């Protein structure tokens with residue numbers, strides 16, 4: 364991935380998510396003292412907030428390897444069996460989009476998580492038997508944008524369940540300044556704050572915007588990047604003053620122009636945008652809700668006064 368070089372590697376370098384760091388820091392320290400595998404960890408929240416990064420940081424802190432996969436890559440039983448039997452003691456297995464695991468994979472995981480054991484069926488028909496195979500103690504780190512989509516037996520097997528939050532401006536500014544240092548971009552503090560304001564509370568987007576700003580600066584022959592240059596570069600990429608992209612604005616505009624600001628159902632909006640409702644709910648809406656531009660009500664989504672004002676100003 365592009366962002367690899369920018370990922371923090373240690374807990375001390377991971378900016379923001381104070382509660383998450385505190386909880387996991389304590390668990391890591393206690394676990395290291397015992398020489399055991401860390402309890403299974405479920406990380407949930409909108410994309411780009413650092414779930415994969417945190418899994419890699421945990422592995423680094425524990426001094427073990429982290430295997431990375433995602434549920435859609437575990438289609439056949441042998442995919443997950445292969446990963447589990449090859450784990451060394453106390454290693455991490457990171458499964459992204461864990462809410463998308465199929466039934467068979469999920470049922471293989473239960474005894475693996477609980478008793479470090481695989482229950483395999485060998486043979487077919489009347490000669491089929493179950494064989495139990497011990498595996499090394501390991502830590503499953505699951506990540507999902509939709510904790511509610513996990514079955515409760517799976518969710519209940521995680522000892523640590525933590526939500527990642529959108530980052531505040533100060534943390535984002537610090538993240539941008541750190542990344543600018545690593546990318547060797549000379550960025551004013553004001554310019555870093557301007558990127559922070561426009562990244563939807565999301566470090567992955569901040570880093571992406573920073574690269575676009577760097578391009579504009581390089582092509583324009585600018586040595587130092589100012590706040591004005593950030594504004595110029597990002598309006599070129601249709602990111603507005605609040606960090607909303609064309610996608611976000613299309614949703615808000617549809618609500619206003621076709622449904623008078625709502626209430627309107629999620630499915631109706633998704634159909635109007637040609638989107639999958641679950642993606643709209645887990646990926647697009649959370650930031651708009653957090654910014655108070657949109658509300659969820661029992662009768663559907665409603666555009667708030669702030670949402671209307673934002674569209675009027677844009």
Ligand code: ADE
Nearest residue numbers: 371376377378413538566
């Ligand atoms: N880069 C991306 N996310 C980060 C974070 N939370 N802390 C430091 N650098 C980051």
